[in-house]
Amino acid sequence: MHHATRVFPLTASPVFLAVLADPDSSMTSAHSLAASLAIPLVTDPCAATLLLRYSSEGLELFKPGDPSLPGSLRVNFSSPGVTKRCTDPGQELLIRATKIRHTSEPLLTDTTAGLGYDGFILAVAGFQVHMIEADPVVAALLADGLERARHNPTLAPVVERISLTIGEAQDVLPRQMKHPDVIYLDPMFPRRSKSALVKQELRLLQLLTSRTTTSPEQLLHQALAVQARKVVVKRPRTGPNLLNLRPSYTIRGKAIRFDVYVGSGKAPTPLPTA
Ligand SMILES: C[S@@+](CC[C@H](N)C(=O)[O-])C[C@H]1O[C@@H](n2cnc3c(N)ncnc32)[C@H](O)[C@@H]1O
Structure with missing residues (x-):
């Protein structure tokens, strides 16, 4: 060739x-x-x-000659961390937030797939997951991780329920072949704090994805226009509502929360301006 x-x-x-x-x-x-x-x-x-x-062990990203970043970034769906999350997905706030009733094979669009870990857990929980990732390098790492998982007999049935599109979600969302039941947005990176440095892998990911131009607000606007049954947004626990829109309900964790916008075409109520 x-x-x-x-x-x-x-x-x-x-x-x-x-x-x-x-x-x-x-x-x-x-x-x-x-x-x-x-x-x-x-x-x-x-x-x-x-x-x-x-x-x-697969495709990896690394930063040579940086002693503060000696490791590498690779997608590994059989790591102990992912396996632990998969053992009881019902315990995950993400699964509680995205859950919908009366649909046998619900379709979820993960508009910000990243390294695919949330999307993978959602597939374990029974969703058909359409992952969208804008950054071609992150998408290459993710595609490689999915391909390796496809050859693992335990993970293969989960990967069967996952598809990946490389592109900006706002371009892909209106052109999806199947109407999604749920749309998930995770535009958020954990912040660096004095007590807990952002994990090395996330720092490498941030070096790449800081190039993405769409704002989380634009993404939510586009997601709501699709009129899925639910739009679920991961937010910092005390961060402001995106677009100043009040979610239908919120599921709170220690550091994050999930804002859930329920309904089909029903515009969420804007917060009163104080
Ligand atoms: C915080 S990460 C998502 C992490 C992911 N939930 C996981 O579990 O690995 C956000 C990702 O969304 C991607 N992204 C941001 N804006 C996007 C857009 N408009 N369309 C598609 N992907 C986008 C970034 O490139 C980045 O990889």
């Missing part, structure tokens, strides 16, 4: 993002990825600020 990607042995100033042609990893996969993301393929780890690499 012919790929148009060039291999850059060394560049004077590092590019932001590249695929590392690692001698241990498949060159064909590395070439294809660099071509599909339209980013350089490099052989020198110093040639880019952020690097993607096919390791023996």
Whole structure:
């Protein structure tokens, strides 16, 4: 197969993002990825600020030469953290917030799929999940995680219920083949605080996704226009309501809350301006 990607042995100033042609990893996969993301393929780890690499455990993102970020970011649906969340999904506030009755195979659109962990739990809980992710690099990491999970006999039936579209949710939402029962929005990143540094993986993710331009308000506006049975928004526990709209109800956790907008075409009541 012919790929148009060039291999850059060394560049004077590092590019932001590249695929590392690692001698241990498949060159064909590395070439294809660099071509599909339209980013350089490099052989020198110093040639880019952020690097993607096919390791023996799957596609990973890392920041070479940053001692504060020694780890890498990879989607792993069989990690202990995900397995723990999957053992009793009914305990998850997210599942309580998205739950709908009287539908045998409810369809949920996860408009901000990210690394896919919330979407995966929702599929475990029985939803058909349509994931949408705007950032092509995050989407590549997610697609790789889903592909590996597809080969795991325990996870394969869950992955069967998941589809992924790469694109901006506001473009994809109006063009969905099937009308979703529930739309989920998680535009939120945990904040850095003195006591708890944002986990390394999230910091790597933030480096990428800070490039997304749509505001959470625009996204909610678009989601409400679809007139699903529910729109569920993850928010910081004490954050203001998006669009100044009062949700139908709220489910609160320690650090976050889920604002639930119920109804089909029924505009939620604006909060009175004080
Ligand atoms: C906080 S993360 C979501 C985390 C996710 N719930 C999980 O469990 O892994 C937000 C993600 O939404 C994506 N995003 C933001 N705005 C978007 C939009 N308008 N359309 C699609 N994806 C978007 C970002 O690229 C980022 O990956």
